[in-house]
Structure formats: C-alpha cells, structure tokens
Amino acid sequence: MRSSEVRLAVIGAGLRGTGYARRARTTGRARVVAVAEPDEERRTRFAAEHGIPAENVFADWQELLGRDRLADAAVISTQDRMHVGPAVLAAERGYHLLLEKPMAPTEAEAVLIAEAAERHGVLLAVCHVMRYTRYTEALKELLAKGTIGEIMNIQHLEQVGWWHQAHSFVRGNWSNEAESASMLLAKACHDLDWMVHVKGALPERISSFGNLVHFRPEQRPAGATANCLDCPVEAGCPYSAKRIYLDCLGDPVKEWWPLSAVTDDHTERGVLTALRDGPYGRCVYDAGNDVVDSQVVDMEFADGTTASFTMTAFAALEHRKTRIFGTHGSIEGDGVRLHVHDFVTDSHTTIVTDTGSDASAAEGHGGGDEALLDAFVEAVRSGDPRSIRSTGSESLATHRVVWAAETARRTRTVTTLSPHTLPSHQAPSPQAPPPHPPAPQVPPLTEKTR
Numbered sequence: 001m002r003s004s005e006v007r008l009a010v011i012g013a014g015l016r017g018t019g020y021a022r023r024a025r026t027t028g029r030a031r032v033v034a035v036a037e038p039d040e041e042r043r044t045r046f047a048a049e050h051g052i053p054a055e056n057v058f059a060d061w062q063e064l065l066g067r068d069r070l071a072d073a074a075v076i077s078t079q080d081r082m083h084v085g086p087a088v089l090a091a092e093r094g095y096h097l098l099l100e101k102p103m104a105p106t107e108a109e110a111v112l113i114a115e116a117a118e119r120h121g122v123l124l125a126v127c128h129v130m131r132y133t134r135y136t137e138a139l140k141e142l143l144a145k146g147t148i149g150e151i152m153n154i155q156h157l158e159q160v161g162w163w164h165q166a167h168s169f170v171r172g173n174w175s176n177e178a179e180s181a182s183m184l185l186a187k188a189c190h191d192l193d194w195m196v197h198v199k200g201a202l203p204e205r206i207s208s209f210g211n212l213v214h215f216r217p218e219q220r221p222a223g224a225t226a227n228c229l230d231c232p233v234e235a236g237c238p239y240s241a242k243r244i245y246l247d248c249l250g251d252p253v254k255e256w257w258p259l260s261a262v263t264d265d266h267t268e269r270g271v272l273t274a275l276r277d278g279p280y281g282r283c284v285y286d287a288g289n290d291v292v293d294s295q296v297v298d299m300e301f302a303d304g305t306t307a308s309f310t311m312t313a314f315a316a317l318e319h320r321k322t323r324i325f326g327t328h329g330s331i332e333g334d335g336v337r338l339h340v341h342d343f344v345t346d347s348h349t350t351i352v353t354d355t356g357s358d359a360s361a362a363e364g365h366g367g368g369d370e371a372l373l374d375a376f377v378e379a380v381r382s383g384d385p386r387s388i389r390s391t392g393s394e395s396l397a398t399h400r401v402v403w404a405a406e407t408a409r410r411t412r413t414v415t416t417l418s419p420h421t422l423p424s425h426q427a428p429s430p431q432a433p434p435p436h437p438p439a440p441q442v443p444p445l446t447e448k449t450r
Contacts, residue, residue, distance in 0.1 A: 006380045008024055010077065011090070030377045033070060034070040042264075072095070080181045080186060084112055091113070091122050096376075099125065103126055107400065110396050125388040126392065126395035130194045132367075135319075139338060147329060153324075156321075157310050161316060162239065167280070168187075168258075174291065183293075184295055185402050191320065195299075199307065206404045207408045210292040212291065245262055295310075337350055355367055400417065
C-alpha cells in the first residue's frame with residue numbers, strides 16, 4: 001500500500017456505502033480493506049468487488065470493530081437508527097468517520113457521536129453532499145463577493161419526486177418514523193443544513209406545518225387491490241410499482257437505483273417476483289406508512305431576515321430550486337444554473353455550473369457524493385480538516401434546526417432555539433489511536449442496509 005493511500009472500512013454495504021467505496025477505488029486515493037454487512041449476498045459481492053480478504057469480511061459491525069484497527073477511517077452507512085453504536089465505537093477505536101445523514105434520529109444520540117469524535121481526536125464528516133457541489137460553491141462565491149448585498153430572504157423548494165416518495169417513503173425503508181426518522185430529518189436535513197450554510201447563520205425562531213395527506217387508505221381509488229400486480233386500476237395510477245420498476249430494466253443508472261433496492265435480479269421475472277413477495281409491490285394507499293408527504297418550514301434569523309422551505313412529494317424528482325433576495329440583487333437557482341439580477345444596473349446574468357443535471361442518488365446527487373468522498377479522503381490523508389464542509393459540530397447544529405421544526409409542527413407552535421452561533425472548523429487534537437475500551441451496549445446490526 002502506498003503511504004498516501006487511505007484505508008477505509010465500510011459498515012453497511014448498501015447503495016450509499018457501495019457508492020462511496022466505488023469512488024474511492026476509481027480515484028485510487030483510498031482503498032476499502034474491510035466491510036461489515038448483514039446481508040450475505042450483498043456482503044459477498046462487495047468483498048469480491050474490492051478484493052477484501054476473508055478475514056476482514058464481517059456480518060456484524062461489532063465483529064469488525066472488535067478487531068485491532070483495520071483501517072484509517074470508517075464509512076458508517078447503516079440504516080438511520082443504527083448509526084450511534086458503530087459510530088461511537090469506531091471513534092473510540094481511532095477511526096476517522098464518514099457518517100451518512102441524518103446523524104441519528106434523536107439529539108441525544110447525535111450528541112453521543114459528535115462528543116465521541118471530539119473526545120478521541122478523530123475527524124467526523126457528515127454526508128451533507130449538497131454542500132460539496134460546484135453549484136453550491138459558485139453560489140457561495142457570489143454571496144461572499146456581495147453580488148446581491150445582504151440576504152433578506154431565502155425561498156427553497158425540495159421536489160422529492162412522485163415515484164421517489166412512493167419508493168422510499170411509502171413502500172421503502174423510510175416509510176415509518178418509528179423504524180427510521182421523520183420525513184424532514186430523513187430527507188430534508190440536507191436542505192435545512194444547506195440553507196444555514198448559504199445564509200451563514202442559524203435561525204432563532206422556527207414554525208412548520210406538514211401532514212400525510214394523500215398516501216392514506218381513504219384516498220385509495222375504487223377497485224384498487226393491495227398489490228399492484230393484481231390491481232385493475234394499476235395502468236392509470238402514477239404510483240404503479242409495475243411501471244416504475246419494469247421501466248428500470250435496461251437502464252444501468254436506474255438498475256443501480258432505485259431497482260437494486262428492490263431486487264438484485266434485474267430481469268422481468270426477478271422484478272415481478274420481488275413485487276409479489278416484497279414491500280415494493282404494495283398499493284401506496286395501503287402500505288402502512290406514516291411520514292408526511294408535504295411540509296413547509298419558516299425561519300427567522302437574529303438579524304430579522306427570513307427563510308422558507310417547502311418539501312413536496314407531488315413533483316418531478318429534480319434539483320432543488322432556490323430564490324435568494326438581497327438588498328442589491330437577487331439570485332434564482334435550479335441546482336445547475338444561477339440567474340443573477342443586479343439592481344444597480346438592472347442587468348441579468350446566467351452562470352452555468354458543471355454540476356450534473358441528475359439530482360438523484362443514482363447519479364451521485366449532481367457530483368456531491370464524489371466531491372464529499374474526495375474531500376474526506378484528503379482530510380484523512382493530510383490531517384487537515386478544512387476540506388470537510390460538514391463537521392460533526394456543524395451538522396449537529398443544523399440537525400437541531402430540524403428537530404426544532406418538527407417540534408413546531410407537532411405542537412403547532414413557534415419554536416425558539418437557544419442563542420448560538422455556527423461552530424468553526426477546528427482540527428481535532430492529535431493523539432494516538434486509543435486502547436480498546438468495552439463495547440457500548442447497543443443492538444447488533446440486523447436490518448438490511450440501504
């Protein structure tokens with residue numbers, strides 16, 4: 001192994017862990033040397049792809065972390081409710097951490113992770129990939145130059161996508177809050193984090209409204225059956241599982257996602273069998289889901305300025321849309337292009353960034369996934385955390401905005417956050433990998449990862 005090569009252990013070899021691992025291999029700057037994954041088929045395939053020796057392949061993360069330290073860093077890409085155990089123990093073992101968002105479903109668990117990383121002097125990067133796109137970089141550069149003066153208001157739209165909502169948040173792993181997290185935390189902690197990143201400040205007062213309105217039993221069309229394969233009205237339903245997943249066949253991008261979450265057998269027979277036997281063939285009006293399908297969040301900052309966020313299932317899956325209104329101009333962005341209006345000259349300029357046009361996970365969120373992994377690897381290699389744009393303390397602060405918004409939504413009140421400022425980048429104090437303390441008492445990883 002070259003001295004500059006970073007060694008990675010992947011805990012959770014689902015779509016997210018696999019994507020980061022492939023990026024590491026493509027760049028040659030990092031190498032995956034260990035994996036923990038409970039699904040045998042997925043574990044075997046992942047190990048073969050990355051040439052991981054059998055002694056470093058584990059069904060459970062506690063087995064991996066029970067060994068002497070095998071890598072420089074760990075990628076934690078288990079299900080949302082299964083982050084705290086491996087993240088805390090990996091930090092105690094001296095692994096730098098790349099942690100999928102959300103950090104954890106509760107503030108107490110997220111604090112445990114952030115404090116463990118700080119206590120043991122390891123880097124912690126949370127996967128807020130929107131911070132890493134060229135589009136975001138270009139926007140931040142414009143704002144830093146004072147192109148539109150002081151920000152007065154931000155309007156931000158997250159189009160989840162009608163079929164994506166059905167796939168992930170009605171039929172899929174994030175459909176039930178008790179088993180994953182609230183919709184706002186699971187899907188839109190990206191967005192509130194990004195809005196804070198753009199504004200450069202945390203809000204002080206937050207209100208929110210949102211409900212599960214459409215994907216409910218009482219909205220079920222007349223004659224609809226429990227499974228799409230038997231349904232006489234399936235052909236006219238926008239959420240037809242048969243249409244959504246059979247249309248993925250032959251398209252390598254769609255076969256990677258969303259189809260691989262449904263089945264690894266990418267044939268018509270394989271898809272139909274999975275829809276018959278698994279959760280992804282269920283009628284969206286009879287799936288037992290409970291997360292919201294629409295939500296709005298309003299925020300007020302200490303300087304009196306405001307921001308609003310809208311998340312909706314009922315749109316195409318596209319890049320987020322954002323309008324930023326300033327004292328000297330405004331910017332309207334679609335995730336790829338930035339349209340700038342200068343009030344002084346009353347002129348309009350369009351900046352086209354090299355951010356990819358596909359906003360989905362299949363294409364790496366417009367390049368954000370790749371840039372994030374590269375930045376994390378460089379931080380580990382150099383020992384300089386400045387390339388990490390979403391540290392544990394920063395992410396904990398923006399997660400608190402999400403939890404405050406959920407409190408406001410549930411209680412129908414305006415929530416006030418305690419006065420606090422955004423934490424600055426600080427390097428962890430250098431120290432040798434710590435000795436092995438007793439493992440924390442947490443349940444083993446038994447669910448399938450993403």
